[in-house]
Amino acid sequence: MNTAARDVAQLRLDNALALFEEFVRSTVKDPDAATMWGLERRFAQRLQIQPSYWSQIKSRSRQIGERLARQFEQLSHKPVGWMDQPHTIPAKGAAQTGRSAPASIGENPPPQDDDERFIVGLVLTYYRRHPQRARTRLLDLLGEVLMPAAAAVPATKAGGPPAMNDDDTRNLWQRSQKGVAPLKRKR
Secondary structure, eight states, X not given: OOHHHHHHHHHHHHHHHHHHHHHHHHHOSSOOHHHHHHHXXXXXXXXXXXXXXXXXXXXXXXXXXXXXXXXXXXXXXOOTTGGGSOOOOOHHHHHHHTOOOOOOTTOOOOOOSHHHHHHHXXXXXXXXXXXXXXXXXXXXXXXXXXXXXXXXOOOOTXXXXXXXXXXXXXXXXXXXXXXXXXXXXXX
16 A cells, blocks of 8 residues: 555544544543443444444554545535545544543553553543542552562551462452453454
């Protein structure tokens, strides 16, 4: 594929993701992971394509051709040729569509794919429903996982984390898996 065709394909993908972001913002104030899946289906219906086709476009296994680009423009009330031109996307939109926004020093990058967006959405949904409980449990879980093995020592008077044996670790893992749907495998 030549460079010009690759640039147009990337532009159309970026603009399709921008259309989806616009659709999300106009439909739901604070979408969670479950809401996002429903919105993707509704967005595909709005564009008169199958949800699976929209998924293939997002995963870059299909490209948006000339006819489909004009269809997206018409059904999204954009001028002809809009899909083939670069448009600036606000940082909030970039985070939800998986494109990187310029990050400040010390700032975490936005989710990069569907799996990361799902996990972030899941954690946010849990936190918004039960902030104190989520904060405590997530910090405990992440503290155990992110702590280097050499630093994992028994609790001291300074209040360090307690040492966990294999059974405790296995039980914690099993408890954290309850009620969480598995992610789709990558092809």
